[in-house]
Amino acid sequence: MKRKLYIARAVIALAMVLIAGHGYAQSSLDLRINEVLVINDSNYVDTYGRRNGWIEIFNTAYNTVDIGGMYLTDDPANPTKYWIPKGDPITSIAPRNYVLFFADSMPTRGIQHLNFKLKEGGSLALFESNGRTMIDAVKLGPQKPDVSYGRLEDGGVEWGFLEKTTPGANNFTGVIVTAGEKFGAMDPFGVGMAVIAMSVVFFALILLYVVFKNTKKIYSIDLRKLFSKPEVEVEAPKPAGEEISGEVNAAIALALHMYVNALHDHEETVLTIKKVARTYSPWSSKIYGLRNVPR
Amino acid sequence: MEHSGNFLTFVGEHLQQFFSYTAFANVTSGHLIMIAIGLIFIYLAIAKEYEPMLLIPIGFGILVGNIAFTPGLKLGIYETGSVMNYLYFGVLQGVYPPLIFLGIGAMTDFSALISNPKLMLIGAAAQFGIFGAYAIALLLGFSPSEAGAIAIIGGADGPTAIFLSSKLAPELMGAIAISAYSYMALVPVIQPPIMRLLTNKRERLIRMKPPRSVSKTEKVLFPIIGMLLTTFIVPSGLPLLGMLFFGNLLKESGVTKRLADTAKGPLIDIVTILIGLTVGASTQATTFLTAKSVGIFALGAASFVIATTAGVLFVKFFNLFLKEGNKINPLIGNSGVSAVPDSARVSQVIGLEYDKTNHLLMHAMGPNVAGVIGSAVAAGILLGFLS
Numbered sequence: 001m002k003r004k005l006y007i008a009r010a011v012i013a014l015a016m017v018l019i020a021g022h023g024y025a026q027s028s029l030d031l032r033i034n035e036v037l038v039i040n041d042s043n044y045v046d047t048y049g050r051r052n053g054w055i056e057i058f059n060t061a062y063n064t065v066d067i068g069g070m071y072l073t074d075d076p077a078n079p080t081k082y083w084i085p086k087g088d089p090i091t092s093i094a095p096r097n098y099v100l101f102f103a104d105s106m107p108t109r110g111i112q113h114l115n116f117k118l119k120e121g122g123s124l125a126l127f128e129s130n131g132r133t134m135i136d137a138v139k140l141g142p143q144k145p146d147v148s149y150g151r152l153e154d155g156g157v158e159w160g161f162l163e164k165t166t167p168g169a170n171n172f173t174g175v176i177v178t179a180g181e182k183f184g185a186m187d188p189f190g191v192g193m194a195v196i197a198m199s200v201v202f203f204a205l206i207l208l209y210v211v212f213k214n215t216k217k218i219y220s221i222d223l224r225k226l227f228s229k230p231e232v233e234v235e236a237p238k239p240a241g242e243e244i245s246g247e248v249n250a251a252i253a254l255a256l257h258m259y260v261n262a263l264h265d266h267e268e269t270v271l272t273i274k275k276v277a278r279t280y281s282p283w284s285s286k287i288y289g290l291r292n293v294p295r
Numbered sequence: 296m297e298h299s300g301n302f303l304t305f306v307g308e309h310l311q312q313f314f315s316y317t318a319f320a321n322v323t324s325g326h327l328i329m330i331a332i333g334l335i336f337i338y339l340a341i342a343k344e345y346e347p348m349l350l351i352p353i354g355f356g357i358l359v360g361n362i363a364f365t366p367g368l369k370l371g372i373y374e375t376g377s378v379m380n381y382l383y384f385g386v387l388q389g390v391y392p393p394l395i396f397l398g399i400g401a402m403t404d405f406s407a408l409i410s411n412p413k414l415m416l417i418g419a420a421a422q423f424g425i426f427g428a429y430a431i432a433l434l435l436g437f438s439p440s441e442a443g444a445i446a447i448i449g450g451a452d453g454p455t456a457i458f459l460s461s462k463l464a465p466e467l468m469g470a471i472a473i474s475a476y477s478y479m480a481l482v483p484v485i486q487p488p489i490m491r492l493l494t495n496k497r498e499r500l501i502r503m504k505p506p507r508s509v510s511k512t513e514k515v516l517f518p519i520i521g522m523l524l525t526t527f528i529v530p531s532g533l534p535l536l537g538m539l540f541f542g543n544l545l546k547e548s549g550v551t552k553r554l555a556d557t558a559k560g561p562l563i564d565i566v567t568i569l570i571g572l573t574v575g576a577s578t579q580a581t582t583f584l585t586a587k588s589v590g591i592f593a594l595g596a597a598s599f600v601i602a603t604t605a606g607v608l609f610v611k612f613f614n615l616f617l618k619e620g621n622k623i624n625p626l627i628g629n630s631g632v633s634a635v636p637d638s639a640r641v642s643q644v645i646g647l648e649y650d651k652t653n654h655l656l657m658h659a660m661g662p663n664v665a666g667v668i669g670s671a672v673a674a675g676i677l678l679g680f681l682s
Contacts, residue, residue, distance in 0.1 A: 180681035184439030190430030197676045204528045204672050205419040212412040246506040
């Protein structure tokens with residue numbers, strides 16, 4: 001019994017660890033350094049009217065992620081160089097949204113203003129709140145004035161100089177073709193859709209068919225019998241007709257239903273006494289009434 | 296005297312202003328047409344008993360949605376902050392359809408399907424209606440997303456149609472939902488001629504083997520395995536399939552009777568009221584009376600016809616491979632269209648017309664519930680490809 005309890009506890013603990021790990025993957029690790037402008041001569045102006053380098057962080061997840069408590073740094077040897085304060089609404093990044101930081105070395109101007117400036121040939125990294133786990137990093141090569149360096153598509157893997165600087169907006173500035181439009185262009189008459197979708201529908205239901213055709217056989221296998229030594233058994237006589245059909249069951253159920261419903265209290269001037277069960281409830285009990293003296 | 300003159304002017308002006316707020320001052324011919332449609336729905340529900348649970352809330356919703364008011368009073372379903380807008384949120388965000396599926400799962404007995412699993416294939420075949428309508432919609436110039444949303448009418452499943460159209464083409468949702476529910480109500484009218492046309496007398500008289508009894512273990516395993524298999528293949532169908540099978544597990548487990556009773560009773564009733572009323576109210580004349588809506592109604596009819604035809608023809612084709620004694624009566628082919636339980640009832644009624652002792656209802660319930668699963672899978676596929 002104790003052993004069983006230990007096993008159950010171990011399974012629950014393992015499940016909790018796995019769930020916790022999954023939750024972690026759905027949050028901070030979904031953040032990406034998305035776009036960087038190192039040389040800002042005539043580009044984006046911050047709320048103080050100054051032009052400085054800026055960094056765009058993108059939340060790739062479909063849930064809100066709080067960047068508060070994490071670290072931004074331009075020095076790999078010092079991962080905790082700038083601590084992003086917690087609890088500010090700015091640090092809470094909506095699903096598939098952005099937050100901007102200004103690399104102006106003026107941290108007194110607000111939490112979006114970092115304590116370092118971006119340099120050509122330098123690097124930039126985002127660290128988890130433990131100061132050890134790197135979430136994302138980018139090596140900054142030679143830079144062009146007023147041209148941002150970023151992922152060609154939000155959260156994508158390919159980096160390059162972007163045609164337009166897009167602080168706080170989608171990096172891809174071309175015409176966005178929806179999945180439906182792409183599908184329609186490839187399959188203008190719907191034949192492909194019919195073939196693919198019907199195949200999937202049939203596959204799903206055939207799979208269910210195969211499983212349920214054999215389910216009874218599978219769960220009726222006696223595993224103990226399978227692995228134990230064969231014993232000579234006296235075969236019990238089988239009941240006539242191996243399976244009872246649904247119709248027979250329905251007839252039995254109907255007969256029982258009619259029998260039960262035929263039991264009534266008053267029949268043709270003959271009275272029968274039937275016990276009426278009452279469910280006990282403390283709400284209506286006098287024992288627990290308010291007139292009792294509280295102890 | 297002067298004062299009384301001013302007062303009368305004041306009263307007159309305000310009465311005039313009040314009149315400008317009334318529906319009499321704002322009503323258009325479109326509103327009147329929609330009100331007439333709403334009244335027809337209510338009439339059909341009460342006098343003809345065509346799907347009253349759906350047509351009364353929808354019909355009354357159409358009346359509510361077509362009372363002409365001055366914009367800006369936070370009254371209309373499309374005005375942010377109005378009561379109707381809050382209720383409509385459940386439709387727009389796809390909250391109501393999965394809750395209805397939960398109730399359907401808690402009501403549905405899958406025994407007919409478990410005892411004769413090959414009937415599942417009929418439920419799959421009937422989904423041809425969806426993809427036939429999709430192809431026709433593309434030909435008529437609808438965009439792929441719109442075509443997908445319209446095509447799902449062929450699945451004959453109101454909640455699925457609302458769920459998919461809210462994701463793919465929210466602007467067409469009112470017309471799609473009304474079309475889907477209208478044709479579901481008209482199943483007893485649409486299907487019989489097709490069934491008679493595609494079958495001969497010998498086929499209509501086929502007697503099917505009585506279904507075997509199904510054990511409790513099988514019934515409990517069905518929702519678990521069914522959910523895992525279908526959603527592993529089509530994860531985008533998870534909101535509908537997950538809730539359908541969850542509801543069924545509540546019913547079949549035997550230990551959650553209270554939860555199952557709530558799911559199939561008060562919960563589904565509340566959600567049906569909300570979904571019916573808000574979908575009806577979403578058909579404001581200005582958004583509903585368009586050429587697209589006419590196209591949607593035509594496509595809806597076509598999809599029902601294709602689905603019924605595909606179901607019946609598939610059974611005839613399937614029978615070519617089945618031994619004598621195991622053959623399926625093609626009159627249950629129509630019930631692959633998932634209008635539960637109306638299409639199964641149609642099979643029963645038409646079957647009895649030709650043989651008073653040949654009861655097809657139990658057999659038809661198999662493809663009927665398979666159709667629910669099939670249409671939810673099809674919706675998941677359309678959502679996966681087109682959203």
